[in-house]
Amino acid sequence: MIMDLKSYLAEKRTLIDETLKSFMPEPEGPTSELIRAMSYSLFAGGKRLRPILCMAGAEAVGGEGRNALPVACALEMIHTYSLIHDDLPAMDNDDMRRGKPTSHKVFGEALAILAGDGLLTEAFNLMTRSDFPDKIGAARFKEVITLISMAAGHLGMVGGQAVDIMMEGKEVDSSQVDFIHKHKTGALISASVSSGAIIGGGSRQELEDIALYGNKIGLAFQISDDILNIVGDSEEMGKRAGSDAQKKKNTYPSVHGIERSKVILMELVHEAINSLNKFGNNADPLRQIAGYIIERKK
Amino acid sequence: MIMDLKSYLAEKRTLIDETLKSFMPEPEGPTSELIRAMSYSLFAGGKRLRPILCMAGAEAVGGEGRNALPVACALEMIHTYSLIHDDLPAMDNDDMRRGKPTSHKVFGEALAILAGDGLLTEAFNLMTRSDFPDKIGAARFKEVITLISMAAGHLGMVGGQAVDIMMEGKEVDSSQVDFIHKHKTGALISASVSSGAIIGGGSRQELEDIALYGNKIGLAFQISDDILNIVGDSEEMGKRAGSDAQKKKNTYPSVHGIERSKVILMELVHEAINSLNKFGNNADPLRQIAGYIIERKK
Numbered sequence: 038m039i040m041d042l043k044s045y046l047a048e049k050r051t052l053i054d055e056t057l058k059s060f061m062p063e064p065e066g067p068t069s070e071l072i073r074a075m076s077y078s079l080f081a082g083g084k085r086l087r088p089i090l091c092m093a094g095a096e097a098v099g100g101e102g103r104n105a106l107p108v109a110c111a112l113e114m115i116h117t118y119s120l121i122h123d124d125l126p127a128m129d130n131d132d133m134r135r136g137k138p139t140s141h142k143v144f145g146e147a148l149a150i151l152a153g154d155g156l157l158t159e160a161f162n163l164m165t166r167s168d169f170p171d172k173i174g175a176a177r178f179k180e181v182i183t184l185i186s187m188a189a190g191h192l193g194m195v196g197g198q199a200v201d202i203m204m205e206g207k208e209v210d211s212s213q214v215d216f217i218h219k220h221k222t223g224a225l226i227s228a229s230v231s232s233g234a235i236i237g238g239g240s241r242q243e244l245e246d247i248a249l250y251g252n253k254i255g256l257a258f259q260i261s262d263d264i265l266n267i268v269g270d271s272e273e274m275g276k277r278a279g280s281d282a283q284k285k286k287n288t289y290p291s292v293h294g295i296e297r298s299k300v301i302l303m304e305l306v307h308e309a310i311n312s313l314n315k316f317g318n319n320a321d322p323l324r325q326i327a328g329y330i331i332e333r334k335k
Numbered sequence: 336m337i338m339d340l341k342s343y344l345a346e347k348r349t350l351i352d353e354t355l356k357s358f359m360p361e362p363e364g365p366t367s368e369l370i371r372a373m374s375y376s377l378f379a380g381g382k383r384l385r386p387i388l389c390m391a392g393a394e395a396v397g398g399e400g401r402n403a404l405p406v407a408c409a410l411e412m413i414h415t416y417s418l419i420h421d422d423l424p425a426m427d428n429d430d431m432r433r434g435k436p437t438s439h440k441v442f443g444e445a446l447a448i449l450a451g452d453g454l455l456t457e458a459f460n461l462m463t464r465s466d467f468p469d470k471i472g473a474a475r476f477k478e479v480i481t482l483i484s485m486a487a488g489h490l491g492m493v494g495g496q497a498v499d500i501m502m503e504g505k506e507v508d509s510s511q512v513d514f515i516h517k518h519k520t521g522a523l524i525s526a527s528v529s530s531g532a533i534i535g536g537g538s539r540q541e542l543e544d545i546a547l548y549g550n551k552i553g554l555a556f557q558i559s560d561d562i563l564n565i566v567g568d569s570e571e572m573g574k575r576a577g578s579d580a581q582k583k584k585n586t587y588p589s590v591h592g593i594e595r596s597k598v599i600l601m602e603l604v605h606e607a608i609n610s611l612n613k614f615g616n617n618a619d620p621l622r623q624i625a626g627y628i629i630e631r632k633k
Contacts, residue, residue, distance in 0.1 A: 175473030
């Protein structure tokens with residue numbers, strides 16, 4: 038693995054940001070404030086992890102990362118909408134996100150709800166309105182939309198968020214925190230890599246291996262988030278360290294303790310990388326992104 | 336036109352309700368409360384206007400209404416999600432809807448937001464996971480998803496709702512109330528008929544005529560809603576008469592006066608029916624539904 042992850046991520050991030058910008062309309066006319074709210078959160082400095090994973094998933098199976106761009110951008114819109122809604126007063130009630138005031142703090146609650154709704158809807162529009170469906174063919178296009186909508190909905194992210202909210206302040210066991218993490222965060226991350234691999238033309242066996250990788254790093258990413266929330270630097274993270282404990286959020290450290298959580302995180306990353314054993318150098322970005330989850334500071 | 340509209344609507348409604356039930360999962364496991372919230376609003380006694388229009392649109396061009404069922408049900412899910420979010424305290428702050436407590440009154444705000452998010456996401460899942468895309472072919476499938484996601488998003492329903500919220504209590508002119516109505520209500524109603532006509536295999540000319548019909552009745556429906564809110568029977572409507580005026584909502588009667596609004600409504604319905612002049616008996620349901628908009632009491 039001799040590739041430079043940092044420049045790989047930076048290059049992809051630039052491409053994704055440019056594409057997202059080209060997809061978003063200018064804030065003009067009666068709905069300008071809504072467009073502004075949608076763009077505000079979409080360009081608030083996200084890491085673009087999901088779109089990068091989607092492109093890297095396509096490359097891992099020998100496909101072209103660029104072909105995955107419409108879906109990659111759609112995934113970022115879905116992720117962004119979920120953050121806007123999660124931050125709402127009725128949900129996690131967060132004032133700051135990535136070092137900036139959250140959507141409802143800037144635009145008010147009503148527009149924040151609608152900006153989220155708009156981004157979620159636009160994600161599906163974006164995947165269909167481009168020439169992308171024709172390029173990858175009907176069967177794979179259908180598979181991608183089914184996969185992403187399942188991962189984002191009540192069987193995935195929305196389901197995980199609902200359980201997380203309902204369990205806040207209650208004592209949960211390890212299987213319950215697993216359920217929350219795997220659904221709330223893991224499902225969409227996993228779908229990001231897998232949809233990329235479908236777009237890239239992966240074989241059934243490759244898709245199975247990639248799904249395994251995605252499930253492992255999806256959970257790993259949330260565990261590293263939990264750990265960072267305790268040991269991280271507030272400034273670097275753009276939100277307050279220790280906020281999970283204050284809100285009595287159910288996290289890996291609150292259930293397993295911080296040291297055990299770190300061990301589980303290492304194991305998951307190791308297993309994720311192992312699941313790519315049959316892949317060649319094309320999968321190096323996926324391998325290195327898995328490693329980055331352990332080292333990341335925000 | 337000798338068909339019996341009442342039994343046509345009842346028959347379709349039963350079919351749609353049954354199909355929606357078959358699509359919704361049982362409330363089991365950790366996410367049971369979320370599923371319960373989604374189902375609560377989905378089966379709260381809606382008229383099923385959008386799905387019926389979708390099926391009638393398919394029939395008008397000589398297609399089979401049943402083939403449109405997955406899309407028809409998806410449209411009802413999108414409509415239902417929009418009602419749940421519209422009713423939220425940060426939006427219209429409504430306690431009652433169709434004679435029942437609104438979602439956030441029963442399940443709390445967080446779960447109401449998530450139930451809406453879940454229904455919107457499930458709508459797209461439903462359209463893709465069935466054998467429906469294979470049945471109608473890739474091109475038309477893509478066209479349907481593009482159309483519906485555009486009508487539901489910032490260029491349609493969400494955009495209209497944003498402008499409606501921002502203009503509440505402010506003096507608006509007739510072009511602004513037109514913008515709100517056409518986007519907030521008209522866009523999804525119009526997309527319902529048009530998506531049905533695409534599924535039914537309509538020609539370009541037929542699709543144009545149907546789009547014209549859809550635009551007219553979409554606006555007409557919201558105007559009749561505005562009028563009913565003033566003259567209607569609270570019990571029959573399941574919500575308080577006069578609530579629009581109390582909230583200083585921008586309505587057709589508030590801009591044009593009630594008598595002029597009734598005239599405009601009649602003209603729109605007349606134009607809608609005229610746009611179907613080239614259609615045969617297959618379009619009788621669409622013609623009669625247009626007439627029903629004038630006569631409806633809830």
